[in-house]
Structures are given as structure tokens and as C-alpha cells.
Amino acid sequence: MPKTPKIIYTLTDEAPALATHSLLPIIDAFTDPAGIEVETRDISLAGRIIALFPDCLSEEQRIGDHLAELGELAKTPEANIIKLPNISASTPQLKAAIKELQQQGYKLPDYPEEPGSDDEKQVKARYDKVKGSAVNPVLREGNSDRRAPQSVKGYARKYPHRMGKWSSDSQSHVAHMSEGDFYGSEKSAVIDGAGELRIELVGKDGGLTVLKDKLAVLEGEVVDGAAMSSRRLRRFIAAEIEDAKQRDVLFSLHLKATMMKVSDPIMFGIVVSEFYGEVLEKHADTLDKAGFDRNNGIGDLYSAIQSLPGDKQEEIKSDIEALYSERPPLAMVNSHKGITNLHVPSDVIIDASMPAMIRDSGKMWGADDALHDAKAVIPDRCYAGIYQIVIEDCKQHGAFDPTTMGSVPNVGLMAQKAEEYGSHDKTFQIPADGTVRVTDGNGRVLFEHEVEREDIWRMCQTKDAPIQDWVKLAVTRARDSGAPAVFWLDSQRAHDAQLITKVERYLKDHDTDGLDIRIMAPEDAMRFSLERIRKGEDTISVTGNVLRDYLTDLFPIMELGTSAKMLSIVPLMNGGGLFETGAGGSAPKHVQQFLEENHLRWDSLGEFLALAASLEHLGKTFDNARATVLAKSLDKANGAFLDSDKSPKRKAGELDNRGSHFYLALYWAQALAAQDDDGELKALFGKLTEVLKAQEQTIVDELNQVQGQPVDIQGYFHPDYQRTREAMRPSATFNKALEEIVKN
Numbered sequence: 001m002p003k004t005p006k007i008i009y010t011l012t013d014e015a016p017a018l019a020t021h022s023l024l025p026i027i028d029a030f031t032d033p034a035g036i037e038v039e040t041r042d043i044s045l046a047g048r049i050i051a052l053f054p055d056c057l058s059e060e061q062r063i064g065d066h067l068a069e070l071g072e073l074a075k076t077p078e079a080n081i082i083k084l085p086n087i088s089a090s091t092p093q094l095k096a097a098i099k100e101l102q103q104q105g106y107k108l109p110d111y112p113e114e115p116g117s118d119d120e121k122q123v124k125a126r127y128d129k130v131k132g133s134a135v136n137p138v139l140r141e142g143n144s145d146r147r148a149p150q151s152v153k154g155y156a157r158k159y160p161h162r163m164g165k166w167s168s169d170s171q172s173h174v175a176h177m178s179e180g181d182f183y184g185s186e187k188s189a190v191i192d193g194a195g196e197l198r199i200e201l202v203g204k205d206g207g208l209t210v211l212k213d214k215l216a217v218l219e220g221e222v223v224d225g226a227a228m229s230s231r232r233l234r235r236f237i238a239a240e241i242e243d244a245k246q247r248d249v250l251f252s253l254h255l256k257a258t259m260m261k262v263s264d265p266i267m268f269g270i271v272v273s274e275f276y277g278e279v280l281e282k283h284a285d286t287l288d289k290a291g292f293d294r295n296n297g298i299g300d301l302y303s304a305i306q307s308l309p310g311d312k313q314e315e316i317k318s319d320i321e322a323l324y325s326e327r328p329p330l331a332m333v334n335s336h337k338g339i340t341n342l343h344v345p346s347d348v349i350i351d352a353s354m355p356a357m358i359r360d361s362g363k364m365w366g367a368d369d370a371l372h373d374a375k376a377v378i379p380d381r382c383y384a385g386i387y388q389i390v391i392e393d394c395k396q397h398g399a400f401d402p403t404t405m406g407s408v409p410n411v412g413l414m415a416q417k418a419e420e421y422g423s424h425d426k427t428f429q430i431p432a433d434g435t436v437r438v439t440d441g442n443g444r445v446l447f448e449h450e451v452e453r454e455d456i457w458r459m460c461q462t463k464d465a466p467i468q469d470w471v472k473l474a475v476t477r478a479r480d481s482g483a484p485a486v487f488w489l490d491s492q493r494a495h496d497a498q499l500i501t502k503v504e505r506y507l508k509d510h511d512t513d514g515l516d517i518r519i520m521a522p523e524d525a526m527r528f529s530l531e532r533i534r535k536g537e538d539t540i541s542v543t544g545n546v547l548r549d550y551l552t553d554l555f556p557i558m559e560l561g562t563s564a565k566m567l568s569i570v571p572l573m574n575g576g577g578l579f580e581t582g583a584g585g586s587a588p589k590h591v592q593q594f595l596e597e598n599h600l601r602w603d604s605l606g607e608f609l610a611l612a613a614s615l616e617h618l619g620k621t622f623d624n625a626r627a628t629v630l631a632k633s634l635d636k637a638n639g640a641f642l643d644s645d646k647s648p649k650r651k652a653g654e655l656d657n658r659g660s661h662f663y664l665a666l667y668w669a670q671a672l673a674a675q676d677d678d679g680e681l682k683a684l685f686g687k688l689t690e691v692l693k694a695q696e697q698t699i700v701d702e703l704n705q706v707q708g709q710p711v712d713i714q715g716y717f718h719p720d721y722q723r724t725r726e727a728m729r730p731s732a733t734f735n736k737a738l739e740e741i742v743k744n
């Protein structure tokens, strides 16, 4: 283990990246006197793009592959990484980021969506490495422990957020397929000895296509295959469009095109082509030549047609308007700008979109800028049903009450690219009718599926060591918290049935005496947890990777108003720590407000909690007393911060992200000044406390008075460093006080 305790702080995108400009100098000032190094690594979308093309860029423009470096670090015991949310780019976002960098003088190639030459294929393959959820799976070398700490729960009870009212006659509901989906077709096998698998398509005509060869597997690993029928999906969508019209509810689609970066954009494209079918067929040739790709959403049509003559553009646009009058109303992302649910595949992401709908009375925004009941289309049955249970519960009992409700923390299986979220390199859109089969090294067929052209077939892997670690983490959390722990597993699903056998076996490795540990199908587990939550009782959800994602936005958004207030720890399997900040995303809406009004609503509580956990881990693993002192006092500061409600407010002129950072610094300094474990730190931060206390009003004024005006940071994905830093640190008084600390 190296002598110097070190924390790696990640530089990411959008709102969290802006916040970092203000928070990092504070972290530096507090950790510097304790001899703790805080280093940064750039894993932003722009940074990752730049790292792909050193050959096209000048020496000063180049950045190393920081993500790969951190991926290696995550496998070592000394890893201590604070990971902020980053953009998981859809194709439209990737193209926009490339364009911005090109305009800044980076000589990057365009993204060739339909590569012709070998050169273009190579460029596309490089870019595809940064597409979608490309960061988290690399760093998550452990399972996840996400929960609302007591202090945060206490805050939510004291300062409850607004919840929309539910009505028992709400027409909102979830719609899912009843056949032909992944759920219905899943087959699973457990590997009995390490080796390699092969995935092949045997065409109806007898031809053989190898889809993937030499797929390494380990003993005890669970592998599954499943198919989504494109024909049945189309039929289902057509019926749901009609049904939404009959019931006069908004039509909305909820997928995870960012994380499920191969399958879900295709499903998104199928829904786009069903909804806009008539217009897309009528203008098929023109749109094809203009480069429209339905998988990128209807927004891509509006970009693509800009290359057409004006009258053609108008004709297509008015055909779309005419079509809208025959279709059910669409849920809107931004009704002022006419951006619909089907515009961009990354705008509506199920983990955040369904909770937002449930929080807002089960309604979504319509084109008339008002809230309406909605049909939430979630095609695959694997997890759709859990949201319907929540909707039914809210219809029956009304909205949840943040002042009395219990909590549902999560222990999630995600290490080593577990389950669906690691399936992208084994997901294929099938080129011809036939049978997909998976064979092992002896040519034995593990399972096979009949498929049709355009179907989506995917395979998932879940290694045994992460499953054992997950069971252990669940038992530990149940023991530490005293709450019942429920494994959300469905014995009717092939994959889950294998996991149930393993969970039952591995639970025997632990002392579970006196613990309440159950295995329930997801819908039953949801009913059970909701019944308890309404009584103010806590229930640990122990889930696979997808439900981990869904539930850790759903419950925090109900309980705390936002998942930004979650503690989100990834105990790495090799002993290191990955500390994620909150459980939400990078909040593009917040950047928009910042640029227009110089007010940043991003709540950094997730960062504060992660930093405390990271320092605590550092104190333990390096036996570093000062890190422990910093951790304990930061914990106290977080409590004071919550107690006095210094979280950012929503409107310009009020305390924002920067002001909240100032108060964190003040409370942290006060806690350090109050402790007696380390005299030097006590004296140093005693002085800082005096300065900050004396200048409190001046600093808050300096931070708030800049607000209300637009701010130009010269870029969205890759803003100008100096300009952003200046914009995010507008209080000369505060900056000077921090500098004094580092000088001392």
C-alpha cells in the first residue's frame, strides 16, 4: 500500500462538473493540511472523446485514457475514487459533443453512422467505445449499497418536499407486452467449468453466421439468452397507440436507451416508426437520403431535413402536424420547445422518468403545458409490473408522505458487468430468420431461440463471485440496520430461478440467525415494501442490476424528493472503495438554468456524503488519523448543513450550489475547530471559522448577487476551464479565505 493517502475525484459533465469547479477548491483546502492528496481524472464525455484520437490532435489538446486507468485502479486495494454522475451519451449527444470539439479546433473525424470504408468503420468502432453507459460498468468492480442515511431521512421529515396529489380515478397506467418479449423468452444455464462460448445464427436457409466467438466464461457463472420480437413489439405499440387515443391519455415511452445502448435505441426506433408511420413511409426515400435515423428519435428528422429545399421541409413538417391530430397526445419533455417523448432517446430515461411521473400525481406534461394522466409504455415484462403496483397503491392510498414514510435502501448486484447492463457486446439485431444458439467448447448447445429478421437477441452474464459478494453485503446490511431484507427474484424467470438456487446456497455461508431474509417476486416484493413504507417501516431491497437502478431513483425520489441525497457506496471486491455521489444523473435541466440565469440548482449533498465515506475509508485503510478526523467532522457538518437547510434553492437570487458549498465549508471548519483529537487542525480551522463567520453575509451576497443574468462558459460538453472556474467562484472574499488555509 502506498504511503500517501490519495483520493481520486472524477471530472464529469453538465451540472456535477460545474459544481466541481466550486467544491474542489474547498476539498483541497481541507485535505491539504492533513497531507491527503486529491487528484482529478477526466472522464467527461468530451475528455473520453479526446482520449480516443491522440493521432488527430496537437500535443496540448491530448488527454490520456483516464477511464482505463481508473478501471485498473478499481481492481486494487488502494482504490479510493469519488465518482460523480456523467453523461451516458446517446448518438445525438455524441454527435453534438464531437461537433462542439471540432468548433473549438479539435480536428476530430465526424461520427460515421453508416460507415462505408474500412477507415470509417474503424472511426465508428472507436467512437462507439464512449457511447452509452461506458463509464460506470468499467469502474463498478463491486456491488452497490445505496441508502438514505438517518440524517438525510430526518431532513426530509423536517423539510418535506412537495408531492403531487393522487386521485383514485387516475387513468394513468403501465402498458407492457404479454408475449414475444425478453421476459417470455429467457433461457438460462449455469457454466460447469471455465471455458469459451460461441453465439451463432443458423439461418432458415442453412447458412451460419457467427455472432460472437470465444466468449470467456467462468465456472458457476449464470448465462442467459432472450429475444424481443420486433413483429410483436410493433403490434403491441400499434394497439397501445390506439388505446391511448380511446382513453384520451398521454402516450409515453420509458426505456433506458443510454444504459441499454444496443437494444433500447432499436426499440425506441420501432416506437418512433409506429407512431409517425404514415409520414415516415410517405417520405421514406427523401428521409433516407437526408440521413434520418429513427433510432435517434423524431428530433433527428428535424435535423436531417434541414438539408432539404424549404418547401419539402414545410411539407414534411405539416404532414407531422396533421398526423398529431389523429394520434393520441404525446407526453412532452419540453412543451415550450415542442420536444416530445419521442424526440431524443436519452431525454426520457426510465429510472428517473417513472418516479418523476409518480411523484407528480401520476401525470406527465402535455403539449398544452398542463399535467395529464398518461399511459406509460414499458414494453418488456421483466420489470414493468413493479411500477403498476406503485400506481395502484397511490390510487388507493394517495401520494406517499415524506414526513412519515419508511425507507427502501438497496443492495444491488452489479459487479463485473452483471446481468442486462453488461449485455451490449452480446446484443444483436438479427439479420435473417433462423435460430440463435449458444454452444460451449464441446459443441454442446446451452440454449437456442427461434428468431425473425429484426428481432433483438441478447445474452447476459453474471459471475459467481459477485453473487456471493452480493449475498454477503445483503446479510451485512440486514444485520447492521435490523431491517428485513428482500431478494426481489421471480421464480418464473429462468435467470432469477438460477439466482434463487444460488442465494439459498450462499445464505448458508453466513450467520443469519434472527434476521428476516426473504425471497419474493418483484411485484410481491413491491407490494410488501409499500405496505411497510406506509407504516414508516424500512425494508432492504436486494436486487439485480436493473432493479438496483430503478429502485434507487424511485424510492429516494418519493422519500427525499431527489436521488441526489443518497449515500451510494460501491465496496470494491478487491478492498478499495468507489464512492458514487447520489444516485441520479447529470441534470441537463440545471445547466440550462445556469446558462440562462447564473443559478445552479444542483444539490451536492451526494458529493458531501461520498467525501465523508471516502475519508472514513482512507482513515481505515491507511491507518490515517487525520483522515478519520476530517471524516468525522465532515459527517457533523453534513448534519448541520441538513439541519439548517442550506441546500440550493430553485430560483435565481436565492442560495444556489455555490452558496451551499460555502455553508458546507463553514460547518466543516466549525466541526474541526470543535474536535479535540487533533490540535493543529483545531487551531487552523478555528481561524478559518472566525474568518468565514465574520464574512458570512459578504460572501453570501457576493455569491447571490451575480445571479439573474446569463453566463457564457463557451461550451456545453467542453466549456472553457478558466471561464467556468471564474463563474463558479464569484466570491473573492471566500476564495481568499480558502487560499490562506492552503498557504498555512
Ligand SMILES: NC(=O)C1=CN([C@@H]2O[C@H](COP(=O)(O)OP(=O)(O)OC[C@H]3O[C@@H](n4cnc5c(N)ncnc54)[C@H](OP(=O)(O)O)[C@@H]3O)[C@@H](O)[C@H]2O)C=CC1
Pocket (backbone or CB within 6 Å): 084, 085, 086, 087, 088, 089, 136, 258, 346, 347, 348, 349, 352, 353, 356, 561, 562, 563, 564, 582, 583, 584, 585, 586, 587, 588, 589, 590, 601, 602, 603, 604
Ligand atoms: N451515475 C451516473 O453517472 C448517471 C448518469 N446519468 C446520466 O445523466 C444524464 C441525465 O439523466 P436523467 O435521466 O435526465 O437524470 P437526472 O437525474 O440528471 O435528472 C432528473 C432530475 O433529477 C433531479 N436531480 C438529479 N440530480 C440532482 C441533484 N444533484 N440536485 C438536484 N436535483 C437533481 C432533477 O429533478 P427535479 O427537477 O425534479 O428536481 C433532475 O432534473 C444522462 O446523460 C444519463 O445517462 C443518469 C443517471 C446516473
Ligand SMILES: O=C(O)CCC(=O)C(=O)O
Pocket (backbone or CB within 6 Å): 088, 132, 133, 134, 136, 137, 258, 259, 351, 548, 549, 552, 583, 584
Ligand atoms: O450509467 C448510466 O448510464 C446510468 C447509471 C444509473 O442510472 C445508476 O447507476 O443509477
Ligand SMILES: [Mg+2]
Pocket (backbone or CB within 6 Å): 351, 549, 550, 553, 583, 584
Ligand atoms: Mg439510475
